[in-house]
Amino acid sequence: MYRIGVDLGGTNIAVGLVNDSYEIVAQISVPTNALQAVEGVVAGIGNAIESVLEKGGLTGSDCIAIGVGAPGICDTELGIVSRSYSLSWNNVPLAAMLEERFHLPVHINNDANCAALAEVKAGIAKGYKNVVLVTLGTGIGSGIVINGSIYSGYLGSGAEMGHMLLDYGGEQCSCGRKGCWDAYASSTALVVQAKKAAFSRPESKLNTLSQITGQSVFEAADQGDVTAMAVINKYCEYLALGVSNIINVLAPEMILIGGGVSHQGERILEPVRKYARENCFDKREEAMPFIKIASMGTEAGIIGAAVL
Ligand SMILES: [Zn+2]
Structure with missing residues (x-):
């Protein structure tokens, strides 16, 4: 069937x-x-x-x-x-x-x-029961699977990881509130951070790009642009902070990162694993979930x- x-x-x-x-x-x-x-x-x-x-x-x-x-x-x-x-x-x-x-x-x-x-059911988390997927796009999408089933909370209004607070009174989020993880670690947020950094660093290669996109920030860093490198490092810290919040609350077996930025693979995963562990309540290595790139795309x- x-x-x-x-x-x-x-x-x-x-x-x-x-x-x-x-x-x-x-x-x-x-x-x-x-x-x-x-x-x-x-x-x-x-x-x-x-x-x-x-x-x-x-x-x-x-x-x-x-x-x-x-x-x-x-x-x-x-x-x-x-x-x-x-x-x-x-x-x-x-x-x-x-x-x-x-x-x-x-x-x-x-x-x-x-x-x-x-x-x-069919991707990289096959065989795992407790998994969180975080998708980095225009905003941050997220899904929680507990004991093999979707957990979305009362009336379906939960599992909105992107709207966990990262910084009280911080950056404006699309939801109307200030300081949500979404406003720091979505692809949109990465571009905003790169534009701000470019403005304050006239010598940065970022200023020579026709358009600053998530992808082009990584490319500028590849070419040795220190401003772009600093932006990416900070972005990975923001990403990791939210990941550590997820671990502190749910301690899933696996956290998957999807969306545009996830195409950078280990380049973002490596710092995210490091920063996330530093911010976890349980810092034991064996307590860390697998943090991987989502496997299934569209x-x-x-x-x-x-x-x-
Ligand atoms: Zn929000």
């Missing part, structure tokens, strides 16, 4: 057919057109599901369920997207709307939670949704 996994994003809807070995056998991606009414977006999801079934040569009767990873707070019991800022949705009964069309059970959950579940959203 197959499962249908939907990775609903603010920009694109990716849909895949997933087999019992957690492999995607067919997939498509279509624009979300998030500005249209809710009914339009949900119809778009439905059309994409039909297209992917056709592409895979299957029908709904070959599938046992539909799972949707949505960008926001989800009430998984009721199948409702309670709040999504990127879609401008409030209390959308997404599961019921799709069930009506496909007559299959529909499960929904937050997209970052789905990605974490995918890593545990497929995690589809596979994680499918296994809901």
Whole structure:
């Protein structure tokens, strides 16, 4: 049998057919057109599901369920997207709307939670039960898996690691509060830190770049730019502080880092492991979780949704 996994994003809807070995056998991606009414977006999801079934040569009767990873707070019991800022949705009964069309059970959950579940079921965290995934992008996304299941808290409003406080009254966060980890360790934050450093250091190579991006800061450091190196070092400290907070509260077996910055691999992992351990309550080496790069990339959203 197959499962249908939907990775609903603010920009694109990716849909895949997933087999019992957690492999995607067919997939498509279509624009979300998030500005249209809710009914339009949900119809778009439905059309994409039909297209992917056709592409895979299957029908709904070959599938046992539909799972949707949505960008926001989800009430998984009721199948409702309670709040999504990127879609401008409030209390959308997404599961019921799709069930009506496909007559299959529909499960929904937050997209970052789905990605974490995918890593545990089919990715680098396979075989581990307690895992946290942190995705560094425009903001910080995070998913917690405890005893093999997603933990998202009462009404689905937990597991927002990005909004742990790092610095009281500190940098402005997109959530409206000041000092969240998100405002220090997202990819966006890295770029902001690099721009500030470039401004105060006119001699830095960063000032010769046509555009400062997460990637270009690392490239400038590769070319020996001391300002870029200092920015990256500080950024890794910020990243590690949040990681140590996660360890102090949850002590998972594994913490996975995903998103754009994670392409730097060991270059960020090595300092993060060191700084994180320094800030942990239990500093014993054997108490440190494995800190690794997430393995599944964009497929995690589809596979994680499918296994809901
Ligand atoms: Zn915040």
